[in-house]
Amino acid sequence: MSKKRNQCQKRRKRKQTGQTAHASLAGFAPLIESKGIFDKIHQQVEIPQKEIIYRPTDKLIFVVLGLFVGCEHIDEINHRLRPDKVLLSGFGYDSCADQSVIQDTLDGCVDANVIQLKGVLRSLYVEHNQSQALVREAIEQSLTATIDMDLTGRPVSENAQGAKKGYFSKKRGIYGRQLARVLMPDTQEIIAEELYPGNRLSCQVFIEMLGEMEQGLSLDTKEKRQRVCLRLDGGFGTDKNINHALWKGYQLLAKMFSGNRARVLAQSVQQWVDVDADGKGTRQAGWVTKTHRYGRKTRQLAVRKPNPKKKSGFNYVVLVITDMTRDMLTLLRSYDARSGVPESTFCQDNQGLAQRKLRKHHFVAQQMLMLLSQLAHNLCRWLKQWMISALVAKDKMEQSARLMIACQRAETQQQSISSEAIRLTISSIEQRGIRRWVRQLFALDGVIVIKKGVVTSHPLNANYPLISRFQLAFETLLKPVGVRVRLAKT
Template structure:
């Protein structure tokens, strides 16, 4: 009898769709650079320190908003563990101990490992600088925490006065929605202090030489709109779009506007050219004053500073170059280009807070918190890359929250062969996104010799 019968085992998983992504990531050995480069001084009993970091990271993709949820979202789901290449899962308290054992050197090692992963898998690393500019958004966002945590100081936390916490600095490759750099700072650090280390870290990650910097746009808010910061960026060759930092200077420049033009899309807003020459900048810039009417009838003012020409801004917005002869269209283009920052880095930070629980996991030790922040940035990028793999219109419209909550949480049956390799994934056909997901999953998993179905006969 020449037939070979291979026994199989079945596991029900509430995150069968995430298990499919896990198989792909395991096949790519995505976490390999972290296992190789991050050396935490902690003895191995059942699980290595790298394995425990891996468990913490998988739990983020599984929707855990606290490390304690490792026990309920991952440890109770052996099918998901095996799909990601794990034969067992560490207990949450053991994972916490590993994070608490991390040092500043481990943080640096993880940053270097993430750079290696990013260069292997990201789209922004392979951006075509000849064809178009690379748009990078830079911002900082508050992470409130307990007052006894390291570097938890009073600072700006939106809507939370007298609160203590830390600050997360981020550089986002906006066109690709990829996090290039995440760095953790003390709670009293503002973007004016964080800008240069964030940009320098992004240059290292993206390997930006002089030619590439000349084809990159840095878009920042007023927190980095000082003369020194903008001149530093301009002297390094970047194009900039920023908001003026000084409130007094804004009021003075707004008075030089000779003609205010009403925003065609927002009746309460108007804008106009600043006529005072920008002599203090190391390269030519354009300045546009913007005013918005408050409820009490007075105006709030701001000034945009941009080194791009009108034609370049119109091209970035996908508009015809013929509009460059229309002064109203040009003014509106500059202001709209800055407005789109809200749908870039601000949306990414909000999505990570809601979908990945960015503000829910607080560690007392600064290095432990920094490790969690870096694992979160990797989780963000994996969600973005997974959305690219699953080329289905309903999936492409999903943000971070819906990807984690809905796309990754389609239940189903996972079948494994005798070597614990996934051979079939059967999704719950009654799940609302299952039919939109099944065809992209088949294209993703067929090269790996894995069958994806809805269990239909």
């Protein structure tokens, strides 16, 4: 830390108390510090920029905190984060850099910084993710863990680096970039993300994204990959990509790339079966008897929906399936479930973390913003899971205490109410996605008490809906790191 920075900083008091609109977010600061989330960024990312008052990596942290307080653009940091001295004190800062300085730091990043930040996110993911535990459980119990992959457009100015004409949903003739994402639907954690020029197609990014997924989940052997099912849409389903996945040992539930081939293969279906409607009209499905040949044995399921505009009267798709045991309806429902997961996570990030509105002219700067948004997304997921795990552990302790009291023939009514309160609290936490997590759970106002630079207490405003449940959740999670959470007197 430079001498000038030391001179500019005020000597911290032994005890500070202040009001903040994001008291709940400040309460998470000791937990985030104990996990070393931000420390790894300081240790491993070296941005070639002079340090005057703030380290370059401090400004990356300010971007993440800005996303948590609802900034939709970097310039909003001046209005939402910078004036909140109490929140900044909770994270160990006396002040926040101006948005223009943060913009300069992002613009000054180079390709090496992108690689360094990716390494930080990968190490944090390996350390804190819940997806790896599900894969490990699938391997041990001979089950299958499902992975989704998707590509979405990010419109930008035609003068921006990497801006190309490509496919952008419901928008023609515009310029943009493409964002590829790999995630596990059960946890909705982002395993890997990559930014591409706007003319890049899904089928062109598949092999690279698969390699990044393997690093994140440590799928270094064929035995591990055999317990992972890749659920892919038609954009990824070229012969090259399907064979690549099959040769590496993965299970597949993927849509074929070619619509014409699907129509030809569907002619070999001997019996069409009416299946449940997907909200867009009645569907029929049937097993293809003359299947297309791939590098491994597969089953192929043809699905058709009425379309009077087509000469044949139907739209056809074919699903490539490696599971030889499941029935038709189960497989269709499993594939239909894919349509809500990747799109939902993109939508949550667009609404909760303003990912679509965070745009930079320089391609590397946009990559850094993408990675910081990925960190914010996963950190929200981890905080949610840590909170639920802490509540589950507390419930088990309550049940054990109840049994001990019952053995002593004491009154157990109070313990039952406490157990019910925990159940309701877990339900309320589980229902909240990224948007409500940022706008509600990070935005509970209250008073913060800071001793020796560490948050030790934060009374919450008692007028919020369901505040007693949130107070129980925060107290259960933060008590081990020395933070006392209570409701303020009204």
